[in-house]
Amino acid sequence: MFFYYLRMAKISMVKHWGLSLLMILAIGLGIGAAMTTITVNYMMSANPIPHKSNQLFNVQLDSWDVNEPYFDDGRPPAQLTYRDAMALMDARKAMRQTVQSQANAVIEPEGDDSIPFQVSARANSADFFTMFDVPFIYGGPWTRQADESKEQVVVINSEINQRVFGGENSVGQTLKIAGFYYKVVGVIDYWNPLPRFYDISTGAFNETEEIFVPFSMIAEEKINRSGNTNCWKPSGDGFEAFLNSECVWTQFWVELPDNQAWQEYNDFLTAYVQQQKAIGRFERPLNNRLLNVMQWLESMEVVEDDAVMMMAMSLMFLLVCLLNTVGLLLAKFLGKSGEIGIRQALGASRRDLFYQYLVESGCIGVAGGLLGLLFAYLGLQGIDSLYGEMTRGLTELDATLVLSAIALAILSSLAAGLYPTWQASKVQPSQQLKSQ
Amino acid sequence: MNEIALIFRALLRNKVGAILISLQIALTLTIMVNAVFMMQERHAQMQRPSGLDEANLFYLSNTIFATDYNQEVALRDDLELLRNTPGVVDAIQINAIPLSGGGWSMGLQTEPGENQSSAGVAVYMVDDHAIHTLGLELLSGENFAETDIQWRESGTTRWPAKTIVTQAMAKELYPDDWQSALGKTVYISQTQPIQIIGIVRALQAPWNGWNGVERSMLVPYQMETSNSRYMIRTEPGRRDELMPIIEKALAQSNKGRIIRGLRTMEETRERSYRGHNAVNKILTTVVFTLTLITGFGIVGLAMFSINRRTKQIGTRRALGASRSQIMGYFLIENLMITTLGVVIGSAGAIGLNIWLVNTFTLSPINPVLVVIGIACIYLVGLLAVLYPARKAANISPAIATRTA
Amino acid sequence: MLSMTNISKVFQTDEIQTHALRDFSLQVNEGDFVSVTGPSGSGKTTFLNIAGLLETFTSGSFLLDDINVSGLNDKQRSRFRNEKIGFIFQSFNLIPDLNLFDNVDVPLRYLGLKGKERKERIEHHLDMVGLASRMKHLPSQLSGGQQQRVAIARALATHPRFLLADEPTGNLDTHMAQSVMSLLEDINTKGTTIIMVTHDNELAKRASRKIQIKDGRVSELDKVIDHDIDVSPQAIA
Ligand SMILES: Nc1ncnc2c1ncn2[C@@H]1O[C@H](COP(=O)(O)OP(=O)(O)OP(=O)(O)O)[C@@H](O)[C@H]1O
Numbered sequence A: 001m002f003f004y005y006l007r008m009a010k011i012s013m014v015k016h017w018g019l020s021l022l023m024i025l026a027i028g029l030g031i032g033a034a035m036t037t038i039t040v041n042y043m044m045s046a047n048p049i050p051h052k053s054n055q056l057f058n059v060q061l062d063s064w065d066v067n068e069p070y071f072d073d074g075r076p077p078a079q080l081t082y083r084d085a086m087a088l089m090d091a092r093k094a095m096r097q098t099v100q101s102q103a104n105a106v107i108e109p110e111g112d113d114s115i116p117f118q119v120s121a122r123a124n125s126a127d128f129f130t131m132f133d134v135p136f137i138y139g140g141p142w143t144r145q146a147d148e149s150k151e152q153v154v155v156i157n158s159e160i161n162q163r164v165f166g167g168e169n170s171v172g173q174t175l176k177i178a179g180f181y182y183k184v185v186g187v188i189d190y191w192n193p194l195p196r197f198y199d200i201s202t203g204a205f206n207e208t209e210e211i212f213v214p215f216s217m218i219a220e221e222k223i224n225r226s227g228n229t230n231c232w233k234p235s236g237d238g239f240e241a242f243l244n245s246e247c248v249w250t251q252f253w254v255e256l257p258d259n260q261a262w263q264e265y266n267d268f269l270t271a272y273v274q275q276q277k278a279i280g281r282f283e284r285p286l287n288n289r290l291l292n293v294m295q296w297l298e299s300m301e302v303v304e305d306d307a308v309m310m311m312a313m314s315l316m317f318l319l320v321c322l323l324n325t326v327g328l329l330l331a332k333f334l335g336k337s338g339e340i341g342i343r344q345a346l347g348a349s350r351r352d353l354f355y356q357y358l359v360e361s362g363c364i365g366v367a368g369g370l371l372g373l374l375f376a377y378l379g380l381q382g383i384d385s386l387y388g389e390m391t392r393g394l395t396e397l398d399a400t401l402v403l404s405a406i407a408l409a410i411l412s413s414l415a416a417g418l419y420p421t422w423q424a425s426k427v428q429p430s431q432q433l434k435s436q
Numbered sequence B: 001m002n003e004i005a006l007i008f009r010a011l012l013r014n015k016v017g018a019i020l021i022s023l024q025i026a027l028t029l030t031i032m033v034n035a036v037f038m039m040q041e042r043h044a045q046m047q048r049p050s051g052l053d054e055a056n057l058f059y060l061s062n063t064i065f066a067t068d069y070n071q072e073v074a075l076r077d078d079l080e081l082l083r084n085t086p087g088v089v090d091a092i093q094i095n096a097i098p099l100s101g102g103g104w105s106m107g108l109q110t111e112p113g114e115n116q117s118s119a120g121v122a123v124y125m126v127d128d129h130a131i132h133t134l135g136l137e138l139l140s141g142e143n144f145a146e147t148d149i150q151w152r153e154s155g156t157t158r159w160p161a162k163t164i165v166t167q168a169m170a171k172e173l174y175p176d177d178w179q180s181a182l183g184k185t186v187y188i189s190q191t192q193p194i195q196i197i198g199i200v201r202a203l204q205a206p207w208n209g210w211n212g213v214e215r216s217m218l219v220p221y222q223m224e225t226s227n228s229r230y231m232i233r234t235e236p237g238r239r240d241e242l243m244p245i246i247e248k249a250l251a252q253s254n255k256g257r258i259i260r261g262l263r264t265m266e267e268t269r270e271r272s273y274r275g276h277n278a279v280n281k282i283l284t285t286v287v288f289t290l291t292l293i294t295g296f297g298i299v300g301l302a303m304f305s306i307n308r309r310t311k312q313i314g315t316r317r318a319l320g321a322s323r324s325q326i327m328g329y330f331l332i333e334n335l336m337i338t339t340l341g342v343v344i345g346s347a348g349a350i351g352l353n354i355w356l357v358n359t360f361t362l363s364p365i366n367p368v369l370v371v372i373g374i375a376c377i378y379l380v381g382l383l384a385v386l387y388p389a390r391k392a393a394n395i396s397p398a399i400a401t402r403t404a
Numbered sequence C: 001m002l003s004m005t006n007i008s009k010v011f012q013t014d015e016i017q018t019h020a021l022r023d024f025s026l027q028v029n030e031g032d033f034v035s036v037t038g039p040s041g042s043g044k045t046t047f048l049n050i051a052g053l054l055e056t057f058t059s060g061s062f063l064l065d066d067i068n069v070s071g072l073n074d075k076q077r078s079r080f081r082n083e084k085i086g087f088i089f090q091s092f093n094l095i096p097d098l099n100l101f102d103n104v105d106v107p108l109r110y111l112g113l114k115g116k117e118r119k120e121r122i123e124h125h126l127d128m129v130g131l132a133s134r135m136k137h138l139p140s141q142l143s144g145g146q147q148q149r150v151a152i153a154r155a156l157a158t159h160p161r162f163l164l165a166d167e168p169t170g171n172l173d174t175h176m177a178q179s180v181m182s183l184l185e186d187i188n189t190k191g192t193t194i195i196m197v198t199h200d201n202e203l204a205k206r207a208s209r210k211i212q213i214k215d216g217r218v219s220e221l222d223k224v225i226d227h228d229i230d231v232s233p234q235a236i237a
């Protein structure tokens, strides 16, 4: 019977092609718009490290000015001061911990004719790579000992490896970075968590860095730190004074395997702040945060207002398209009440009729859904061309999204078709057969 | 009048259809009005002047990697080279670029001390060529003298004794009379005195989304930094031709650094407002398609109801109804449906706006916009029903005698 | 096989109640050819609709093949209509979007027959009414008489035991009416029970049994000849 209904749907759609086209177009546009904005939101709110996002925690301490909060809503600063980060690092109370900051440097490759070039860098401690599951092609992370003894070691990404070493296994080679020689210990594969959760102070959707060096290189003044710096109190002159200042510019993450570990670490943070209060720092009320990846992204409002607003708009747009479809389907099906009466007289039950017209609605839905996918694809291309590299990685349709687009299309057109179909199957046969 | 009551009663018999179109119209109005409103807001933001001679400015980054590098000498050489290049009007070293998104901000306060309220301000570290290079308009006071320029060592927290601020900053400090700011000593970094020696009309901060984007200050500093920027103003029309020439000249004059990141101010503005632009284009598309869909929805439904009533309309014609009466029937029917939609839609538009105001930082809607939206909707409804209504009016009275 | 006792049907509209049938009792046996006459508005169509399970009734009892019809749900009623009853309407009631083949196919689909069997039956019945060559035509491309013949083919394709015809010749000329009548007589002799509403006295006489409905009540006309039969054609709706 299903194929019979399909054929009937086809006949009916061809017969009223203008109306069918209008409905398919409306659903297509609605789905297209909705999917475009949903994709961007979905990508912005994606879990960048799903298998362990519940074990990685960002540390926030409220070292800010007693007179005014860092954020208007009372959230503590998004970053830590150097001295607090170092104190937490030295305590080593978590299973793994990493302190980090963005940096930049110039690489001078060997050879007389080679041209120096600028790279984005990250200064971090050894656990960074294990904590965030950074994939290596060659070698691996440096050791904690390397951190402590301030060794000049570097992990580079595959592009830099290609550019400087021609893509070969470069572990053990040296690289001149910002005037100092570093030993390559590892080469990482393509790695691109979205959002780039480990440091959103410099853009949640930026690319990962090209090279990674030990965090101590900053204090040694062997590499230039960059990124976001916020101060509430003037620091003294000189770099030493800056390091000891109340300026926040480091990101601090810990890995805690379970609830108990979380509890213990949280207690440790409380104790740390209490102890600092005793020496006159941390004048604000106790306001530590130890948020896991998703909580952290949520509290930092990584999903942009524009994206949320667009999604709201496009969902309303979809609603208009669906109302449009409900109206047109209703008109179409009621226009068929004569046929419905005849079919009932010839032995069709209400259920048969309901099914038949649901198939017709479904056909329109599937056609609309496919068209919607096309529109979503075009819409994402459009967003790409409007925003340029600013939407890097946010505008790709994956299988989940394609499937949910089709599901959304069919569901919404069935929802749109339900009322008209129900009305159609309620037609009184005797009324219809008489008046022709 | 009797006719209208008749149409109304006929409509009531097909309640659901009428309500569906009304809802559609209501949502369209809701979205349309709010979208246009948001577009207007963004447009207004983009219209704010940066205060710069944008068309003739570009900048570049100077990244020093050599360890044996005398920055003070090199900077002097670079600026001399730039300023003597034919076609270049003037050039400066600057710590941040307006509208670029990255920069430096401080607080200024009128009284010294830790617990005084301060006003945030964007800081531009420049020399006495800044006003000329950027193309700023000095409203009162004077420019820095060459002797005011100090060498700023990296890591220092001391500030020079003089500053030039924007009119907006002067107003922020002295709300009653911004002109009185001239000559006043204010405090930076809570306690360090700094004297306002000049006021410029406008100079935007690096952050376009900051509500203090008009508040900036210039301080007479040349910086020791391994990563500095040069801003260069060219004679009109020569910017693009000079950019590669200058890049090459600088790169060749000193091999201990990298010259990179050349970008025009125009491009910086484009990038800065790209999000705004994109949102506006998307919203325009949404409003346009939405109106089309609603319009075609009205056409579709009207056509359908006319097709179903062909015989009835023919009979009416046979019984003496004129063409214009038939057309009038459908126009009035449409008017009733649109009115219902407009009533619901106006409430919806204001409701959505309230939500937007509460959820995002948006200001309340201008009621005039709602009125314009309503007029647009009526127009769209009228246009949409015109074709079906004319088709109905053209139905031949002879239909009545034929068996359909 | 059809047995109605004290059936009444009341149409309840906003203010007025219309008693379309009252105390209506009728017994029809297998193989009967019953003609139904009566003035306009007397309840003939209502009777046929109830007999064909298209409409419910207000009170009384109605047994079809010894089954009490009032206890059936929509699905069972549809099944009943599909398997046992064939309809022919005054206004033909073909589905305008479907060609002749597909029109005849409709009840066979609900019967759940295999494709081959359906095809055979459709071709056979269209052939029977002389329209096999027009299978791909749409109803709008046929004359009234041809449309009515398709409707008959459609009604017979399911091999119904009951054929209900509401003024099958009302829209046809005398010649066409005669041939449709002959077709029905032919079917009747093959065992199909027929109930036919007509305003044509001549045709009514050819039935094996004649009844008249007046004011919603039935009266047997085998002996009595009624004089005030309204022969004006149905008004155009
Ligand atoms: N759906 C309905 N609602 C209200 N009254 C109805 C309805 N259908 C029929 N009637 C009324 O029931 C009565 C019988 O109608 P019916 O159609 O059975 O007459 P009929 O004998 O077939 O007449 P005709 O020969 O003109 O076709 C009429 O008075 C009619 O007005």
Ligand SMILES: [Mg+2]
Binding pocket: C044, C045
């Ligand atoms: Mg009748």
